[in-house]
Amino acid sequence: xxxxxxxxxxxxxxxxxxxxxxxxxxxxxxxxxxxxxxxxxxxxxxxxxxxxxxxxxxxxxxxxxxxxxxxxxxxxxxxxxxxxxxxxxxxxxxxxxxxxxxxxxxxxxxxxxxxxxxxxxxxxxxxxxxxxxxxxxxxxxxxxxxxxxxxxxxxxxxxxxxxxxxxxxxxxxxxxxxxxxxxxxxxxxxxxxxxxxxxxxxxxxxxxxxxxxxxxxxxxxxxxxxxxxxxxxxxxxxxxxxxxxxxxxxxxxxxxxxxxxxxxxxxxxxxxxxxxxxxxxxxxxxxxxxxxxxxxxxxxxxxxxxxxxxxxxxxxxxxxxxxxxxxxxxxxxxxxxxxxxxxxxxxxxxxxxxxxxxxxxxxxxxxxxxxxxxxxxxxxxxxxxxxxxxxxxxxxxxxxxxxxxxxxxxxxxxxxxxxxxxxxxxxxxxxxxxxxxxxxxxxxxxxxxxxxxxxxxxxxxxxxxxxxxxxxxxxxxxxxxxxxxxxxxxxxxxxxxxxxxxxxxxxxxxxxxxxxxxxxxxxxxxxxxxxxxxxxxxxxxxxxxxxxxxxxxxxxxxxxxxxxxxxxxxxxxxxxxxxxxxxxxxxxxxxxxxxxxxxxxxxxxxxxxxxxxxxxxxxxxxxxxxxxxxxxxxxxxxxxxxxxxxxxxxxxxxxxxxxxxxxxxxxxxxxxxxxxxxxxxxxxxxxxxxxxxxxxxxxxxxxxxxxxxxxxxxxxxxxxxxxxxxx
Numbered sequence: 001x002x003x004x005x006x007x008x009x010x011x012x013x014x015x016x017x018x019x020x021x022x023x024x025x026x027x028x029x030x031x032x033x034x035x036x037x038x039x040x041x042x043x044x045x046x047x048x049x050x051x052x053x054x055x056x057x058x059x060x061x062x063x064x065x066x067x068x069x070x071x072x073x074x075x076x077x078x079x080x081x082x083x084x085x086x087x088x089x090x091x092x093x094x095x096x097x098x099x100x101x102x103x104x105x106x107x108x109x110x111x112x113x114x115x116x117x118x119x120x121x122x123x124x125x126x127x128x129x130x131x132x133x134x135x136x137x138x139x140x141x142x143x144x145x146x147x148x149x150x151x152x153x154x155x156x157x158x159x160x161x162x163x164x165x166x167x168x169x170x171x172x173x174x175x176x177x178x179x180x181x182x183x184x185x186x187x188x189x190x191x192x193x194x195x196x197x198x199x200x201x202x203x204x205x206x207x208x209x210x211x212x213x214x215x216x217x218x219x220x221x222x223x224x225x226x227x228x229x230x231x232x233x234x235x236x237x238x239x240x241x242x243x244x245x246x247x248x249x250x251x252x253x254x255x256x257x258x259x260x261x262x263x264x265x266x267x268x269x270x271x272x273x274x275x276x277x278x279x280x281x282x283x284x285x286x287x288x289x290x291x292x293x294x295x296x297x298x299x300x301x302x303x304x305x306x307x308x309x310x311x312x313x314x315x316x317x318x319x320x321x322x323x324x325x326x327x328x329x330x331x332x333x334x335x336x337x338x339x340x341x342x343x344x345x346x347x348x349x350x351x352x353x354x355x356x357x358x359x360x361x362x363x364x365x366x367x368x369x370x371x372x373x374x375x376x377x378x379x380x381x382x383x384x385x386x387x388x389x390x391x392x393x394x395x396x397x398x399x400x401x402x403x404x405x406x407x408x409x410x411x412x413x414x415x416x417x418x419x420x421x422x423x424x425x426x427x428x429x430x431x432x433x434x435x436x437x438x439x440x441x442x443x444x445x446x447x448x449x450x451x452x453x454x455x456x457x458x459x460x461x462x463x464x465x466x467x468x469x470x471x472x473x474x475x476x477x478x479x480x481x482x483x484x485x486x487x488x489x490x491x492x493x494x495x496x497x498x499x500x501x502x503x504x505x506x507x508x509x510x511x512x513x514x515x516x517x518x519x520x521x522x523x524x525x526x527x528x529x530x531x532x533x534x535x536x537x538x539x540x541x542x543x544x545x546x547x548x549x550x551x552x553x554x555x556x557x558x559x560x561x562x563x564x565x566x567x568x569x570x571x572x573x574x575x576x577x578x579x580x581x582x583x584x585x586x587x588x589x590x591x592x593x594x595x596x597x598x599x600x601x602x603x604x605x606x607x608x609x610x611x612x613x614x615x616x617x618x619x620x621x622x623x624x625x626x627x628x629x630x631x632x633x634x635x636x637x638x639x640x641x642x643x644x645x646x647x648x649x650x651x652x653x654x655x656x657x658x659x660x661x662x663x664x665x666x667x668x669x670x671x672x673x674x675x676x677x678x679x680x681x682x683x684x685x686x687x688x689x690x691x692x693x694x695x696x697x698x699x700x701x702x703x704x705x706x707x708x709x710x711x712x713x714x715x716x717x718x719x720x721x722x723x724x725x726x727x
Contacts, residue, residue, distance in 0.1 A: 001025055007034060007531045009445075009460040010048040011438045012596050013116040015181035015188035016041065016170035016448045017048055018532060021463060028052035028439075029335040038535035039456045043189035045181065045592065046594040050605045054437055055464070059602050061296060061434035063469065064213040067427075075430060076422065076432075081471060082677055085479050087431050091414035092129075092480075093487035095387035101130045101490070104359075105376065107425075109387065109393020110597060117435075117474030119446045120508040122391055125477040128485060128500060132262075132354055132363070133385050135370040140698045141300070141398050143364055144182055144308030146349060147695040151558040152316055155341045156349030156365055157450060158371040160319065161185045162295035163539050164193050164453050167329045171284070171318070172300020173240045173311070174227050174701075178213035179593045183299045186452040191217070193453075196380065199371035205284055207232065207276070209588055209614070210658055211651035215545040223653040226586045227702030228274035229298070230568055233314030235264050235270035235278075236285040240321045243287040247323035251544040254557040258317070261562045264569075271574055275653075289322045293329020301588070304700040307568050308693040313561045318554065326543035333546050336449040337457035337521040341548065345515070347445070349696075357383045361696055369696035370399045372688035377408040389412040392473075397598040397664055397682050400689040400698050401520075401639050409685055421599065422512035427667055428627075435473035439463040445511045457522050458533035460510065478504045515697075537678025560648070564694045587637070589661045589683050598662040603634075613680025614647040616658040622648055625707065632710040635659070639688050639701050642681035643710060657707060659683040684704035 003022055003362045008019040011653035018037030021177075022030035031051060054060065064084030065076040079087075083090075093677035095103045106126055125136060138146070146156035151158075159333040162170060164187055168336060173181070177190045187193065194204060194217055206218040215221040224232060240246045248255060288294045289664035294319040302311035324330030337570065340346040352362035358375040361368060373395065378387045388409065396402045396409070402424075409415060409428035417426040420434045425430075437699075443460045466472065481504055485497070492500075513524040522534050544552045591597075594606045615633060627633060634641055635657070644659070652658060664682025684700070691699035 001289070006463050007460065008051070008404045008439060008463050009443050009458065010044070010045070010051055011443060012047045012051065012600070013181060014183050014448050014451070015043070015045070016186060016445050017043055017045070017181075017188045018408045018458065019044065019048055019051070021052070021465075026055065027601040028055070033050075034288040034532055036532040038533050039186075039454055039458075040188035040190075043181075047596055047600065050600065050603050051126065051438065051605045052148070053605055054600070055167060055439045060432065060437070060490055061432060064434065065432050067430055074427065075216050081469070081540070082137070084431050085434055085476075085483055088416040088433065088480060089483035089487055091416060091430060092387055092389060092484050095414055095593035096129075097487075097489050100383065100388055102133050102383040103390045104131045105128055105133040105135065105347040105373065105375070107370070107388065107393050107395050108133065108134075109391060109395075110137040110141070110701045111392040115441075115473055116390065116394075116446065116512070117441060117472050117477070117510045118430060119503060120478040120511050121474035123504055124500070125481045128481045131370070133376055134367045134375050135385075135395075136367050137370070137393060137395075137398060139364070139367065139696055140304065140700060141368045142184060143317065143697040144303050145352065145692055146311045147309055148312040148316060148561070149336050150349040151207070151561065152313070152353070154348060154550075154680065157340070157341050157447075158333065158546070158548055160316075160333055161186055161451055161452060161453055161539070162327065163293070163329050163332050164295070165196070165538070167197065167273070167293045167295045168200070169288055169294035170197060170533045171204065171288055171294065171296040172204065172214060173296070173298035173301035173315070174208060174217070175209075175297060176212040176214045176591065177210040178217060179591055180299075182453075184451055185297060185299075203256040203287075208692050209653040211318045212590075213593075219290050222276055222280060225273070225275045225653070226588050226656060227305045227699070228270075229302055229305070230314060231265060231270045231309040231572070232281060233278055233318065233538050234265040234268045236288070237314055237317045237321065238265050238287040238509055238518050239282055240289060242316070245675045246321040248321050248541065248556070249323075249325060251552065252320060252554045254555055261557055261565060267505050269432070272375050280439070288318065291326065292321060293529055295319065295322045295329070296324075301701060303697060306571065306691055306693055307564070308697050308699075309561060309648075309695045310564055311654075313558070316488060316557065318615045320554065323653070326541045328541070332453050332539035332645050333542050334450055335455050335521075336448070336452070336540065337536065338444075338446060338515045338521050339519060340446055340450060341513065352443055357381070361692070364696055369698065369699050370395060371690060371692060373399065373695075374401065374405045374689070375406045377412065377557065384410065384710065388412055388416075390415075390417045390419065390425055390429070392419055394423045394425045394598040397662060398684060400684055400687040400700070402664075402682055402684040403640060422667060422668060424665065425598065433476050435476055435694050436466045437471050439464045440470070441472050442509045454538060456533050457516075457527060457536060459524065460531060461528075474508050492526055508642070511719060560694065561578075562694050567694070584704045584706050585617075585655055585657045586657060587635070587683070587686060587705045589618070589656050590658045591661055595660070595662055601663070601665060611679065612660060613663050614645045615707070616649040617646050618652040618654045618656070619648045619650065620654050621707075624647070627709045632712075633707050634710055635686060635705050635707050637688065637705045640685045642685050643683050644679070646707070653685035658707065659686075
């Protein structure tokens with residue numbers, strides 16, 4: 001037996017934890033956290049332990065496959081790479097040539113942000129097609145943060161993060177970093193960081209309609225009605241101003257305009273809407289302002305509601321007006337070795353440059369809201385989507401009204417996917433092109449070092465060589481760009497083709513080497529000498545020089561956000577009554593530490609233990625409806641119904657119910673779903689594509705639903721083809 005040790009990185013969430021792998025005779029026999037990693041400090045979660053299970057997963061595609069037949073009759077046949085790449089190029093080019101450039105729709109899934117090759121080459125491929133019908137997981141996730149970052153700081157990825165290791169007061173709205181290890185805040189080892197916070201006498205105060213894993217370790221938790229966070233946050237900002245607690249930096253404008261705009265958002269008004277006591281709002285605001293370093297943070301619970309942008313604006317205002325912006329112990333901007341905002345690798349962002357064809361929805365950063373995806377496929381006329389290319393995503397499970405999106409995919413002229421699995425989305429593809437997995441490719445995190453609670457850099461060489469007949473994702477993207485470009489009738493200029501060919505010919509590792517040299521904070525040589533990572537130091541004040549606004553100043557009252565306050569006011573009467581009619585409840589999502597969005601549910605290591613798919617419901621709500629703990633129930637929203645088991649949970653605020661994100665697997669012939677013991681339904685069969693934030697982000701949280709008990713005999717899920725619209 002030959003045993004070696006290699007360093008690796010987990011790319012399954014934003015924590016980017018460093019790993020130590022023990023490899024015996026070519027097989028991974030142990031995965032542990034790397035204690036020498038300057039950021040993750042030896043932390044590891046269940047997903048990291050299961051990383052090698054993906055590499056060896058028998059369900060994982062290793063060669064391209066072509067589909068014949070549909071639904072349960074589908075047959076997948078392995079084909080060669082040349083045949084597969086040509087087939088995809090033919091299908092995409094035909095849709096464009098027979099119609100126009102917008103006949104191609106593209107969906108980009110979350111895993112692309114965790115792949116170096118996707119970041120360097122995937123987005124180059126997308127740009128090469130020139131279609132306006134681009135969609136991504138961002139508009140069911142984080143667009144409000146990026147939109148507000150663009151409006152206030154001048155760049156969509158200039159997002160301040162909490163200086164968690166030095167703060168004394170951590171205020172959290174709608175986020176669960178105990179389960180996620182942070183999001184838009186790369187904070188591995190969060191449990192120990194919270195222990196350190198408490199040990200130095202600090203506080204963590206959490207507002208959430210569920211007593212989450214984070215709320216349970218907080219010093220204080222308050223229930224808040226879903227979709228009312230914006231009102232409570234603005235009442236806190238109003239309190240800072242009216243009680244003369246505001247100490248903004250010198251480089252801000254329009255404080256008086258802000259005060260006038262939110263004068264009616266008083267703590268008493270917020271209390272009537274949210275269920276949070278007015279004196280609690282005042283007390284916490286005063287404590288936050290008085291703390292020796294405080295940081296306000298909000299995440300998925302804020303982003304995925306109808307007023308996500310107002311929420312994130314208010315979070316920024318709390319940090320700015322309390323004097324905690326760009327302050328040690330407050331919120332600061334990381335200084336990554338590769339600054340994708342500074343070097344132009346990622347654009348500053350833009351909004352409403354064009355609009356969707358059917359619903360007239362504005363784009364953000366070149367992407368349309370994914371809630372518009374289905375209608376752009378189904379509605380005839382110029383610009384109708386005829387072909388779709390998905391890159392490592394599963395929008396059928398992860399975007400609003402997913403069942404009907406599945407039906408739309410089934411009616412396309414052509415569809416192709418770059419993915420390692422047959423899932424609820426890729427089952428509709430004519431061809432699937434599977435790339436290598438994380439352990440087979442070099443890695444550098446271009447995005448998450450920009451959001452990290454400590455400045456570090458780390459390059460991780462591939463643990464295993466790729467198989468002889470395998471392709472990295474960047475090689476697939478390169479070939480698709482070349483082969484499809486050669487087939488499209490509308491030719492680009494010679495200089496454009498040569499420039500594109502040059503960019504796509506450089507390997508991701510070479511591009512990182514060049515970008516590191518440009519940044520001058522470290523080098524590829526140094527990172528190869530220290531594969532555990534290089535510590536570049538604590539976060540530090542960098543304002544206002546780091547701002548990307550033209551005048552290096554921050555507008556406290558951006559006009560689009562001020563205007564959206566009227567929409568919030570109009571919604572308040574509905575919110576006060578729970579946004580629901582008699583007998584209705586309000587639905588929110590949830591995530592688990594052992595889940596990775598809509599995948600990894602076929603890995604036995606991550607699906608052990610008690611079921612995680614149940615609807616969670618407060619005991620009083622169960623009793624008032626005559627529903628017993630553990631019964632099967634039907635949950636119905638405006639757009640559909642699902643059936644699952646219910647669990648009594650004191651952790652739920654009365655009037656609020658919760659389903660997990662990413663469940664509902666129904667792929668014939670795979671180990672997904674009930675065949676592998678992972679029951680559950682998709683929460684996004686209930687979410688409404690018409691409920692959007694002003695930024696275009698889907699409002700997945702705060703959906704009005706009814707819940708009724710079912711007879712003891714469980715009923716099967718209705719096949720997609722038999723669904724009828726319920727409005």
